[in-house]
Amino acid sequence: MLSKLKAIKAALPRVNPTQPTSDPSSAVELHVIREGKHKSASSAATVLVINGFMSGKGCDVSDWLEVVDALYPDHKVIHVKWKAGNLSDLLLDEGLVQLMPSVTTQDSLIKKLGVAGFSAINKVSGHWRKAFAETEVVGAALANLIEQDPELDACVLMGHSLGARIIRHTMERLTTNKVSQCYLLAGAVSSHSKLWKTIFDTHADTVFINCMSKTDSVLKYAYKAGTLFRESPIGLHALEHKSHTAITNLDVTDVASKHTKFKHKALGEVLKEVLMKPTPAK
Structure with missing residues (x-):
């Protein structure tokens, strides 16, 4: 292969x-x-x-x-x-x-x-x-x-695969904090920190939730062949930023074994359980 x-x-x-x-x-x-x-x-x-x-x-x-x-x-x-x-x-x-x-x-x-x-x-x-x-x-x-x-103020963006890539381009173009949360599912977009730094700096109040699956063969193989880039997609690798604290990287392999198996109730329940947990005091 x-x-x-x-x-x-x-x-x-x-x-x-x-x-x-x-x-x-x-x-x-x-x-x-x-x-x-x-x-x-x-x-x-x-x-x-x-x-x-x-x-x-x-x-x-x-x-x-x-x-x-x-x-x-x-x-x-x-x-x-x-x-x-x-x-x-x-x-x-x-x-x-x-x-x-x-x-x-x-x-x-x-x-x-x-x-x-x-x-x-x-x-x-x-x-x-x-x-x-x-x-x-x-x-x-x-x-x-x-x-x-104005009705889209504080909106929530949810993107799957190339939909997550669209979210990155959208956030890159927005100059104000108009988005409250971004859910990135099986993201077919690079995890390279340089591509996200400006976004994280500009949207300091936006929460980013990155859902990854270790068994996503589409991102492991087809993504690189189709894009011709040696980059690691966020659907396989964590998003990181030194100062942006509102980033959650979730390994959801147990409920999303394939690239096309992210959008279902089980993932929603996992997200609900994780995101509703109280933040531990520092």
């Missing part, structure tokens, strides 16, 4: 991950999943959930609600929809059509690629890297929306 990934890395075209791939004004759509039960918007923070790769056409975020409801059962929830690609379009790409009969989910695609030919894996990596580059455009657009909408 490793030798195959090295071959893919050598053959993939170089794509600048900071190169915008779409018009920022059309990069994001906000879909209200439910209204909050509180009488006023100021009494409860709005929760924004962001999916990762191959979630482009889907508006069903019921899996997210299992996590959200453990922590914020009465809060307004908004789905941040972006051009993340989707499974059906990917499989119709030339070189991947032969996988269609046996691929119905992202998990089944990952399993199938383990024995697929070079061309098929190369195609998937290309789609992945396109979505990877799109995250910066999405982050800029989302930051702009948060800045302009």
Whole structure:
């Protein structure tokens, strides 16, 4: 498997991950999943959930609600929809059509690629890297929306996979403390401290919760092959900062054994138990 990934890395075209791939004004759509039960918007923070790769056409975020409801059962929830690609379009790409009969989910695609030919894996990596580059455009657009909408003051951001990368780009663009908490699930974004330092310094009051799984094979192998970078993603490695004390790194391998197995009730319960523990006195 490793030798195959090295071959893919050598053959993939170089794509600048900071190169915008779409018009920022059309990069994001906000879909209200439910209204909050509180009488006023100021009494409860709005929760924004962001999916990762191959979630482009889907508006069903019921899996997210299992996590959200453990922590914020009465809060307004908004789905941040972006051009993340989707499974059906990917499989119709030339070189991947032969996988269609046996691929119905992202998990089944990952399993199938383990024995697929070079061309098929190369195609998937290309789609992945396109979505990877799109995250910066999405982050800029989302930051702009948060800045302009007073109802999103003190909002909560939850992102899975490339959704966590969007959160990093969003926080990088925000100049004020508009976000109260960031939940980063299986984050497909570098853990390098230099990339996060300015964010942590600027958003000193924001709480960051990083959920990692030691058995996330997508981040272990496909992430590096698809991005062409020798970096360690936060879905596998801790976020650290010398002065920012509101960072929690959680190993959730017991309840999230795979990259696609983070958004469910069990993880929500783990987060609730950890975050509701009283802080020990210094």
